[in-house]
Amino acid sequence: MTYYQRTVTSAEEIISAHRSSTPLLPNATSALNWLRIEHANVLACLDHAASHEQPHHVVDLTRALAPFLLREGWPHIAALHERAAETARRIGDLHGEAGALDELGFIRYVTGDYAAATGFHERALALFEDLGDRHGQAAALNNLGRVRGRVDDYAAATSFHERALALFEDLGDRNGQAKALNNLGRVRYMTADYAAATQLNERALALFDALGDRRGQSSVFLSLGFILYMTGNYPAASDLHERALVVSEDLGDRHGQASALQGLG
Structure with a gap:
């Protein structure tokens, strides 16, 4: 159980470029392959922990595995977070409960609820x-x-x-700053303030570049591509969406791939 929790966490850190410890896997490709091969065993461990009164493993392993399952489009991810939230509430783990609730909110967001x-x-x-x-x-x-x-x-x-x-x-927290700037840029894009949207996204991209955060870079490529499309620079928009597609494919990010293909379509 501890092996899977440590390795899943390490794999996600490698893929997202947010390494807080010595990695257990050599690179992002190896990390993604390991998750795809082992995720069924990790899910079995979660079920075992839930049925054998190991609540901390339920909360922590669900949190570690969540980004991979979301990227892969796994259909039962909401049920995992609901179990994690209830488990955390039962044992008085307020941090775990808050994290699981925030993850549930994001799942409902991506499904349009x-x-x-x-x-x-x-x-x-x-x-x-x-x-x-x-x-x-x-x-x-x-x-x-x-x-x-x-x-x-x-x-x-x-x-x-x-x-x-x-x-x-x-x-x-530079990664958090970059995400907030990227999101602010999207709001400015939606209100047709393309100059401000561009500036905010360029600030976000500089931070993601410095961090080596490829998923963040891909998100900004998408945002800047849509801005360029709306301002009539179609070749540059296509170039950015192609770059986003390549990164999303490398990371196994199906949501990112869909967004990039939408931009290219």
């Missing part, structure tokens, strides 16, 4: 605030901003993203 997404993110934010967890607050605020942007509430979206950005800056 914006009301449910808002509810989960708001519950996560309240817990993070009670805990004094500023990083968790920033992540939940950023997620709430994305949801509000999808329902055309651009003023609220801007406020949430700006609050998240301020927290990430205070914490020195």
Whole structure:
């Protein structure tokens, strides 16, 4: 169980370029291949932990495996997070509960259930605030901003993203800053402020470049590509969407691939 938890965590760190420990796998390709081969065993471990009263493994291993399952489009990911949230609540793990609720909110966001997404993110934010967890607050605020942007509430979206950005800056979290800037850029794009959208995304790209975060780079390529398309620079837009597609394919990011193909189509 501990082996799988450590290796899944290491694999995700390698793929996302957020390494906090010595990697157990040599590179992103090896990490992705390992996850694809072993994820059924990891899921079996989760079921074993749930049925044998190992609640901390349920919470921690679900959190570690979640990014891979989301990228792969695994259909039962919401049920895993619901179990993790309930398990964390039962053992008094407020951090684990808040994290699982925030993940549930993101899943509802990507499936278009914006009301449910808002509810989960708001519950996560309240817990993070009670805990004094500023990083968790920033992540939940950023997620709430994305949801509000999808329902055309651009003023609220801007406020949430700006609050998240301020927290990430205070914490020195450059990856969080880049994500908030990218999201702010999307809001400006949706309101047809293409100059501001470009500037925000270029700031995000500089941070992602410095971090070596390829998924973040791909996200910005997509955003800048859509801006260029809307301003009539079709060749440059296609080039950026092709670059996003290549990165998404390398990372096994099916959502990213779909977005890039949409831009190219």
